[in-house]
Amino acid sequence: MDISVVVPLYNEAESLPELTDWIRRVMVAHNFSYEIILVDDGSKDTSWSVILDLKQQHEQISGIKFRRNYGKSAALNVGFAAAQGEVVITMDADLQDSPDEIPELYDRVMNQGADLVSGWKQKRYDPITKTIPTKLFNAVTRAMSGINNLHDFNCGLKAYKKDVVKSIEVYGEMHRYIPVIAKWAGFSNIQEQVVQHYPRKYGTTKFGAGRFVKGFLDLMSIFFVGKFGKRPMHFFGPIGVISFLIGFFITIYLISEKLMSIASGSVYRNVTDQPLFYLSLLAIMIGTQLFLTGFIAELLSRNSSERNKYQIERVV
Known part of the structure; x- marks a missing residue:
């Protein structure tokens, strides 16, 4: 299988049909063999019913449902474990990430040797209360990790070599720092790709201000465990x-x-x-x-x- 698309989601029933149709069009146009793994992180709306309907219509779609909300990191970790494609693509379910980016992401991993390609939303459609703290955390993460070529560690649109997702563990709020985790695991060819960012079409953002505090603590944990975990x-x-x-x-x-x-x-x-x-x-x-x-x-x-x-x- 060429590509596994892992989509963590929480209360995104409205966007799922449009997102999966968009992904399918891109895959068919480029003759990719693929699967779409939808991970329902304990949604309280009808997201799971929508996933079941989509699975009946398209055999490439599979779903995983949590009993309660565990967070995006947990959803990604479970999705990574289930993925079978040679290249694993992650994207958010809110239609702010474009599936049209998939062919180039796939090419950079499969044919150009990248271990991980992280999207960079150079032009964002987010409120200033989100963009300024994000820039600050990205600057701190670059300084602490030594990965100086990434502008946006937290972009949901990423592409991974299969070996990467099978070699790392994501938990807590560490989905923001997957490039750092991958680097500590020995995957050094980490690249960036400018991607299109779309305004949110349905629903509201699921992340509050508290995520920045948790994210900083997780960054400290990654830094310590990655560097001193075997020699404290x-x-x-x-x-x-x-x-x-x-x-x-x-x-x-x-x-x-x-x-x-x-x-x-x-x-x-x-x-x-x-x-x-x-x-x-x-x-x-x-x-x-x-x-x-x-x-x-x-x-x-x-x-x-x-x-x-x-x-x-x-x-x-």
Whole structure:
């Protein structure tokens, strides 16, 4: 099979017939073998009934229904597990992503060697309350991930080599950072394609302001797990040792100062009367705790069932 189109959705009953017809026209025009996987993320409208009707009409359409709303990341993860195509395309169900982009996305993955191609909605039809925070998060993500050639990490329209979606796990709010997850998994050929963005035709947006806070926390999780997941002591250890040494040397300085004052017969303050003493104790305690945290995390990592699970590209 050439292409799997994975569409996560929540309360999008009105747009599904138009979207699936649009996808089918593109696939037929380019002679692609394909499947459309519609993942209903616990919709409260008639989305599932629409999916059942569409499946009866077209054998290429399949549906997955969650018992409740888990979020877009969960829907994508389940869709990735079900996908059989050599190239996996994801798009939103609100008709703001254009299926006409699929042939070029497919070509860049299948024939030009890209592991992942992320869409860039250069001209957006979103309110300013959404576009400004999105630009900020994209800038932070570029800085932290080192993927400097992407302008829009969160664009729903993406194309993946099959190996990518079968090698990564998406959860929480991490669908925004799939390019980062793919990079940490060893897929380095990550490209961008300018795509058309259409105004929303039906319904309203399903994302509130709270998604930015969750998204930032997930970015921190990706950064830490991706870089230090198999060697947590390399993160906690140096910080703990530095903090401990700062506190230790401050304590030595304070004690030396008192001893020198006693030896010279000059007036001196007790070590415990000085604010620096308590700062040094705090630094020693924090350093010890960080070091022990790294030590315990290292023990857990070494006893994990996935401690020796690595991404293998090829065996000959």
